[in-house]
Amino acid sequence: MSTSPATSSSLQTAGHSGPKKILVLGATSGIAEATCRIWAKQGARLFLVARNADKLAAVAADLKTRGASYVDTAAVDLDDTAQHPALLAHAVNSLTGMDVAYLAHGVLGDQPRAEQEFAHAAQILHTNFVAPVSLLTWLSNYCVQRHAGVLAVISSVAGDRGRKSNYLYGSSKAGLSAFLGGLRNRVDREGVTVLTIKPGPVRTAMTSAMKGSEKFADVNKVAQSIAAAIDKRKDTLYVPFQWQPILFVIRNIPERVFKKLNL
């Protein structure tokens, strides 16, 4: 794990003065990296977790040059839930506290393969649902004890209704969104914010091979909306915002019609 010395920052946070302390799980994700660049510019203290050590080192070095006042890293495969408690305890210790935990890791998976191979379906559910539940169990109890903190988690519009083209990914995100709703209902009264982030299609490595990806949302604009929603302690963010009315319509299409659509 690598560290850089802390320097001053103008960003103030609730409960303590000084730079915001942010733990990022899945820090090499395109969306996470773009969000971290915003926080680095604000002088935040960052603890970055990702499974690819080389990519992680490159992201950490970039964020230091962009102004992060402190950067520490851990190269960990987040599928390994047994490692989570020690990893998270180490991260908050390194940051000397935590204002925000940002969960961004995830896999799209291969829908046709998952329809044939349960092992692949289970892998998608594990990475996108089981592993975040493990992380959030530890993190929510940490925040409840302190009556503070924001848990910002990237789910997806794909979780709002199962579609034949990606229902394994969609169901993993539906489970995650439902878990976050229940967690919010439990911890909001303890002073802890749970933000469910539901992006529509965004131009990142995850979607680069998809048809029409050049028309997907710009990752830097998506990151700006996410950083603002965290600051405002919102409950849910559809991003870009037009996905909120679109998903309202999609959720309300009668099943007898929906089952005939090619979505």
Ligand SMILES: NC(=O)c1ccc[n+]([C@@H]2O[C@H](COP(=O)([O-])OP(=O)(O)OC[C@H]3O[C@@H](n4cnc5c(N)ncnc54)[C@H](OP(=O)(O)O)[C@@H]3O)[C@@H](O)[C@H]2O)c1
């Ligand atoms: N892009 C979109 O259109 C879109 C839309 C809705 C929701 N989302 C969600 O947004 C989040 C970020 O995705 P993205 O668009 O930024 O895609 P991305 O650039 O492909 O990022 C996904 C990240 O998850 C990491 N990851 C996957 N499994 C992991 C594991 N077991 N342990 C640690 N890290 C792991 C990947 O690491 P490696 O680089 O090592 O593989 C990668 O850094 C995901 O949760 C995704 O489901 C994306």
